[in-house]
Structure formats: C-alpha cells, structure tokens
Amino acid sequence: MTWRKNEKVGVNLYCSHALSDRQLCSIRVLLFAGEIYDQQGGYGPAASPAPFSASQRGYMPTSPVVSPAGLYSRDHIQHPGIAPPMGVSQGLAEDFSSLSLGSVPGSFDTGLDPEILPRPLAGDVEPNSLAAMWHLPLGAVVCPLAEAPDGEEVPIVNFATTGIIRCRRCRTYVNPYVSFTDSGRKWRCNICPLLNDVPGNYFAHLDASGRRVDLDERPELTKGSCEYVAPAEYMVRPPMPPLYFFLIDVSISAVKSGMLEVVAQTIKFCLDKLPGFPRTQIGFITYDSTIHFYSMKSSLMQPQMMVISDLDDIFVPLPDDLLVNLSESRNVVDAFLDSFPSMFQDNMNVESAFGPALKAAFMVMGQLGGKLLIFQNTLPSLGAGRLRLRDDARIYGTDREHMLRIPEDPFYRQMAADFTRWVVHPVWQE
Incomplete structure (x- = not known):
C-alpha cells in the first residue's frame, strides 16, 4: 500500500474581468521554488520571453485588445506552443525562491511535466496587484496526485x-x-x-x-x-484484497425501466477489468421490501438466495459465503448475472427498503473495506432512511425554498461517517 506526497502545485485562476471583448481570462499559476517552467520543457529562472512571431505556425493575429491587466482573451492564447502577445502584465507566476532552503536552487527535480502543467502565459506579475486591480475574489484549483507521464517513475x-x-x-x-x-x-x-x-x-x-x-x-x-x-x-487495517460489492434495487420501478438488464450486462462486461486479480473479492445484495443475500461459494452450481424480511433487526446469514474470490467463483457469478434479469421480471413489489439494505451491505463489508456500487431506481420507502417526495413548486423562489435542501433524515449522514471510518467507498448510480 502506498500513498503519495506531491509537491507539484499547478493552480488555475479563472476570473471574469471586464475585457473589451467580454471574454474569460484563464491564468495558470506556477508555484515552484525559484524555478519557472519554459515552453521547451526546461526549467530556469523567470526570464523575458522571446518576441512573438506572427509567422509561427501560420498564425496571423489580429490587432490585440489589451485589458488593463495586460491579459488577452482566450482567442489569443488558444494556440499551444506559441508565445502569446505580451501586454503590460506578462502572465502570472509566483517565485518561491525564498523557500528554497534545503538545497541549492536547481539541484532538485520539481517533477513538473509540460503535459501535466502547460504554461499559457509567460513572465511574472504580482498576484496581489491583480487582485487589487480586478476587485474580484481569486480562486485556485490545485490538482495533486497527477498521473506520472509515460516513461517516468515516481520514486x-x-x-x-x-x-x-x-x-x-x-x-x-x-x-x-x-x-x-x-x-x-x-x-x-x-x-x-x-x-x-x-x-x-x-x-x-x-x-x-x-x-x-x-x-x-x-x-x-x-x-x-x-x-x-x-x-x-x-492504516486503519492491514492491506486487504480489492473488494467490490453490488447493492441493486429490484422493485417494480427498476424492473420496468430495464435497469436490471443493463446492470447485469455491464457488471459481467467489467468483471475481467476489475483490478487486483486473482485476489479480487465480489458480492451482491438485492432488495425491494425485503433484502436478498446471495451465497456464491465455488462449490455451488447456482447461487443460493437468502431473504431477510425483518427490516428492524437486520442480520447477515452465512457471512463467510457472501464475499467470494472472483477467480474461484467466476462460474457461479456468471450464472447469477445471466439469470438475474429473469429472476425478478414478474416482481410487482413497489417498495424500496434501501436504508436497511445499505446497513446490511455495511455489515458485510465493514471489517474489510472496499467499494460499494449502488443501483437505485426509486425513492426509499421502507425502514430506516425512508424518504418522502418533498418537491413543491409552490415554494420555489420563496424564503422557504431552502427547506428542500435540508436533509430530512440524519440516517444517511451517519452511514456516510461509518463508511468513511471503515474505508468503504459508496458509488451511487440512479
């Protein structure tokens, strides 16, 4: 198990400024200790850019309209690899040379790659002066943990x-x-x-x-x-094998929408692409007004379904058989996915016990962690976490509209905290 500390700090600033052509300025800020990325892929102190040549790549710019900040519209900077026309301010960059204390400037590799962090504008300017000139709040979008370029290995x-x-x-x-x-x-x-x-x-x-x-x-x-x-x-626990658990709504709404066929086909298509082979583990729960567990141990020819109808006292039947090694039980998993749509094609149950099913999935996965993929088609109507349709067009635009955004039940907030504590990552598909 590894995790990454990334010193690459690429920052995008997007500012709506009253330019004469009413365009949006996009500015890229580089935060690297005493080094500025140049367009040829090298590093060195910030220097005056070479004069812009109108013949480069056949680009013939029109007479540019310069904003008070010296920045140009997107039309003038959309050509990669071509230095943009220079104005009063020649781009935006920040030199952190005062922080370069541990090593001689230029003696370490910043890890900046031009494909990950291209620089659309050259030169440097003081950010505080721009903020004072624009009278607008400046926002930053930082992207750590960027993928390493091809051929480069992160130590x-x-x-x-x-x-x-x-x-x-x-x-x-x-x-x-x-x-x-x-x-x-x-x-x-x-x-x-x-x-x-x-x-x-x-x-x-x-x-x-x-x-x-x-x-x-x-x-x-x-x-x-x-x-x-x-x-x-x-680490919360020692490294565990990759685990994928599927929680699927099988109420009449899901059946009539065709969701079950799509879910079964998609999961089967993706099985060979799940990471962690041959250690990958997998499991399934389906639900309507009851909760259905499935044993898929490799010794079976067909999966075994176990139904829990008491939504107030959830327990996990045969806990050792609900999560199986995908490579060992592949035939049973394939048989389940092939028969899954037909198993519920005549289901007329309109209820959805999503909250209790979510608790059941957590009980299965809680000690192991993993990724929980949820396919939900209708509003939860039974058990913990049940919700009611609160949409009311009559209160739109009134001082009561904010009430629609207040959670009706703290159940899901608490479940989210429990999932986070045990490194379970739910993914919803509706």
Whole structure:
C-alpha cells in the first residue's frame, strides 16, 4: 500500500474581468521554488520571453485588445506552443525562491511535466496587484496526485525504521525546501517555520554549503513528487484484497425501466477489468421490501438466495459465503448475472427498503473495506432512511425554498461517517 506526497502545485485562476471583448481570462499559476517552467520543457529562472512571431505556425493575429491587466482573451492564447502577445502584465507566476532552503536552487527535480502543467502565459506579475486591480475574489484549483507521464517513475520512499519525518507543529512532510542546521541535527520547516529534531537514524552530516552529504540518496529531499510506503500507524487495517460489492434495487420501478438488464450486462462486461486479480473479492445484495443475500461459494452450481424480511433487526446469514474470490467463483457469478434479469421480471413489489439494505451491505463489508456500487431506481420507502417526495413548486423562489435542501433524515449522514471510518467507498448510480 502506498500513498503519495506531491509537491507539484499547478493552480488555475479563472476570473471574469471586464475585457473589451467580454471574454474569460484563464491564468495558470506556477508555484515552484525559484524555478519557472519554459515552453521547451526546461526549467530556469523567470526570464523575458522571446518576441512573438506572427509567422509561427501560420498564425496571423489580429490587432490585440489589451485589458488593463495586460491579459488577452482566450482567442489569443488558444494556440499551444506559441508565445502569446505580451501586454503590460506578462502572465502570472509566483517565485518561491525564498523557500528554497534545503538545497541549492536547481539541484532538485520539481517533477513538473509540460503535459501535466502547460504554461499559457509567460513572465511574472504580482498576484496581489491583480487582485487589487480586478476587485474580484481569486480562486485556485490545485490538482495533486497527477498521473506520472509515460516513461517516468515516481520514486518510492520507505521510512520503516524512522517513521515518516513530519513537522511536529504543522505536520508538513520533509521536502526539498526544508533546511538543515546544527550540523544536521535539526531541520527547519519551510511552512511554519519550526525547528525540529532529526531522528538519529535519519541523521547525516552537512557539507560546506549546508547540504546533506546523502542528498542524492534521498528522493524526498530532491524530488518534487515521491510516494511513501504507508506504515502501520497510517492504516486503519492491514492491506486487504480489492473488494467490490453490488447493492441493486429490484422493485417494480427498476424492473420496468430495464435497469436490471443493463446492470447485469455491464457488471459481467467489467468483471475481467476489475483490478487486483486473482485476489479480487465480489458480492451482491438485492432488495425491494425485503433484502436478498446471495451465497456464491465455488462449490455451488447456482447461487443460493437468502431473504431477510425483518427490516428492524437486520442480520447477515452465512457471512463467510457472501464475499467470494472472483477467480474461484467466476462460474457461479456468471450464472447469477445471466439469470438475474429473469429472476425478478414478474416482481410487482413497489417498495424500496434501501436504508436497511445499505446497513446490511455495511455489515458485510465493514471489517474489510472496499467499494460499494449502488443501483437505485426509486425513492426509499421502507425502514430506516425512508424518504418522502418533498418537491413543491409552490415554494420555489420563496424564503422557504431552502427547506428542500435540508436533509430530512440524519440516517444517511451517519452511514456516510461509518463508511468513511471503515474505508468503504459508496458509488451511487440512479
């Protein structure tokens, strides 16, 4: 099990500004310590861009209309790889050179790839001055954990002996921008900036320039992106096999809509694409006014259905048989999916006990975690979490309209908290 600390910080700012052509400005901000990405894919200090050539790629720009901020409409920046015309302000970039404390500028890899974070505008400008000029709130969209480009591997760091090194005040992870002092016995956080002790088994001497002598052996101190092997204290439980559990509404509304056929065909089509083979586990629950469990152990020729009708006292029958290894029970799973639509084609039950079925699924998955895929076709009408249709066009636009957005039942909020606590990820399909 691994998780990633990503120092790539690409920020999009979208601002509606009163330009003469009434277009939307799109500005990309780069937050990298002392380094600015250039259009050729290299890195270096921010420099004045080359003059724009109207003959590049046959692009013949019209006379640009410059906003007071020196920014151009989308029409003038939609050609990738071509430097845009320069105005009073030449783009938007932020230089964090003051944070580059732990290593000499240019001695670490930011991990920025032009395909992940292209820069549409060149040059730099002070963000505060733009905010003061526009008189608009600025928003940022940050995308961490970006996929690594083809051919590039994210280094893996294992702190098994020391534990992951983090600031004891703000919990910042050790990174290329921290500084080491006191002959390597302490490190200063680049965020808060608290002075932290260096664990004995992480200690390394400093050279004449203040760099650790083992810097080249420490990806977390030289790379903008790295992955940590998660220690036991970062996990709710030991790593488990991938688990996919399907919760399917089989009331008359779902049958008449054709949902059952689509669900069965889609799940069967996706079985070979589920990750984790051959460890993948799978299970099913269906429900109308009752809850139906299915045993699919590999020794069976056909799945066995068990029906629970008491919605106030849910229990799990044969808990060891409800989750099966997909590779071992594939024939039984296929037989179930092939016969699933016909099993309920004559079902006339109009009720939906979605809340109790959700609790039953949690009881099956709670100790293991996994992904719960829910196919729901009608409003829950029985048991815990039942809802009523509250839509009322008469209160639209009145001071009572907000009442429609207030949850009617705290049941689903509590279930969401329970799912999160046990690393179960519900996915709804309606």
